[in-house]
Amino acid sequence: MTRAPKPALKARKTPMQSRSRVTVDAIFEATIQVLLRDGMGALTTTRVAERAGVSVGTMYQYFPNKQALVYALNERYLDTLAGRIEAVCARMQGAPLAKMAEALVDAYWAAKTERAEVTRALYRSVVELDNDALLHAFAARADAATTAMFATACDGAVEDVDALNLTLASVIYGTVRNAFERGLTDSEARVLRGNLVAMCRAYICTFSG
Amino acid sequence: MTRAPKPALKARKTPMQSRSRVTVDAIFEATIQVLLRDGMGALTTTRVAERAGVSVGTMYQYFPNKQALVYALNERYLDTLAGRIEAVCARMQGAPLAKMAEALVDAYWAAKTERAEVTRALYRSVVELDNDALLHAFAARADAATTAMFATACDGAVEDVDALNLTLASVIYGTVRNAFERGLTDSEARVLRGNLVAMCRAYICTFSG
DNA sequence: CCAAAAGCTGAAGGTTCCTTCATATCCTGA
DNA sequence: TCAGGATATGAAGGAACCTTCAGCTTTTGG
Structure with a gap:
């Protein structure tokens, strides 16, 4: 059923x-x-x-109707995005945590920036529909990938992988989106991107130190 | 004109x-x-x-029309939010950077959580209208307040206040929103909130050390 | 080459919604 | 108490939109 x-x-x-x-x-x-x-x-x-x-x-x-069109569009986009994240996670298996975080920032940032207008357009459309299902599915897939990656870190075992993942995922995805919504100049974007990575690094030292 | x-x-x-x-x-x-x-x-x-x-x-x-209604609603909300941020910034003048960041997280987190449904409802409505003006005005007001606050930190002069502000603002606002959109459990929320503060603190040490 | 399947068309039905305005009621100040 | 401004009403005009369907064109497989 x-x-x-x-x-x-x-x-x-x-x-x-x-x-x-x-x-x-x-x-x-x-x-x-x-x-x-x-x-x-x-x-x-x-x-x-x-x-x-x-x-x-x-x-x-x-x-079958207009809503389905918008739904399919977002589904397609999120599927691609999740696929990218999974690819990065697979590639970074066994790396040090800081490198993982940096790679994640890079991947997400690139995905959002590459076709910035498309991203912006989709942000405007998800709101209409019952996006909880869609976003939840995406989050679950991404979290599974990143958690699995973090678990293989060569820094020595992480105590609480889930907490680490929750934090890094929320901070990275959230910050990138926020950065994206402000209309940052290129130089501002560069600064922020660098500082975001630095922040993750600093946090990781605290965490696994 | x-x-x-x-x-x-x-x-x-x-x-x-x-x-x-x-x-x-x-x-x-x-x-x-x-x-x-x-x-x-x-x-x-x-x-x-x-x-x-x-x-x-x-x-x-x-x-005058439906759009104006939604616009006014968001305007009212953002005005309140900006006011809160300004209040916190005024209160924390001269404190150490880490305390400032923590207070900012607290304030923003509380504002979003207090009436979570309202926040959610408004997120669903801003998309329709020409929100750039509205959000930009809010960002400008908030940035002015936080930047002024950071400039008074007793930690010793910050080299580049604008960069610090850009980073902390983006990370804090972005993360809180992201946290809010995932349906975090109370315990997850607590963990994330604590880690976000820790992250800011770690970053600040790097920055002003 | 032909029949069947796949794909395409676009006018029109039917619904929903935004907005107006003529009218009625309420409140305030004198 | 009363005039006039402020406020409220809701039926109806008119526009915009979603969706359907009966018929037409193109492609495929044999």
Whole structure:
């Protein structure tokens, strides 16, 4: 009895031909652009379809309703993000804690900055839907990866991995997001990024010292 | 030539009699409740008015449109928050840096936690409007207060107050928000809060040592 | 080449919502 | 007490939007 998260949120049809795969991608991209240009309030099915160069009906062949579209978009983004974090965690197994933290900052910072507008657009869209499920799933996946990584630190065994993980994850993700929301200049961003790493390092010394 | 932020966002009329002051408060409170119960997507003028126990027309006597209502709500909240931060900063003048940081964490954490649902509701609503202006104004006010405070630290002169402020502000505000968005248990929250303070302290030693 | 499947179209139904305004009630100061 | 400003009402206009569906075009597999 595995109930689907929300029956109305599942994709209606999976693209089979390459033509339709292109269409779906165009719809996603159009959604991002409309979100960027006009904001969530002006995200209408017509506008998205128009910008994607397809008709409204086409949209409804792949998404049962507008909400499902936004949901899928965020799902896709968070999936990629989680994948990146997992990759970094795998690569840093057995490294010293400080290096791990630095790598995590780098990865997250890069992910957010690379396509800054997209990030910003998505932040504007998650709010509408029942994002608890989505964000919780992401957090669980990321936490699993980072916790596993921290447990392999070569610094000597960490007493309370969960506490360490909770702290570093919250501080890093939170700070990066906050930095992102202020419109920092490049130099400010560099300073903050460096200081964030320094802070993690300083904390780790206290923690495992 | 000081152009108003957005002509349509200014209040239409200021309450004069006590009766109307009550009404406006009821409308604000109703907005929060609807936001909480049904989310931003279901925030309709009718619903708000109904919950506030007034008619739709009444709403439009104080707010030119729906957007202005949400805007005013956030403005009010951020104003209070900024006021609190300023108060803490004033009280901690001349203290050691570590104490300042701790007080800041306390204040911000308390402000967010005290009426957690309200905070959550507002987070859901800022996204819709042109929040850049609002958030930027808040950040500027808070930064001014904290920077001034840090400059009076009795630890010996800080080399680069702006860098210190940027770092601590971003880390503290960001982390608290992130902590708030995960649904932390009480014990997790306590641990994180303690570690955040420890982190700031560790960083400060590095910085001013 | 052909039939079936996949994909696409877009006008229109039906709903929801924002906002107005003419009217009615309440409050204050004289 | 009374006039006039302040406040409240809520039905209705009008605009915007989501979603459907019957029919058309393109692609695939044999």
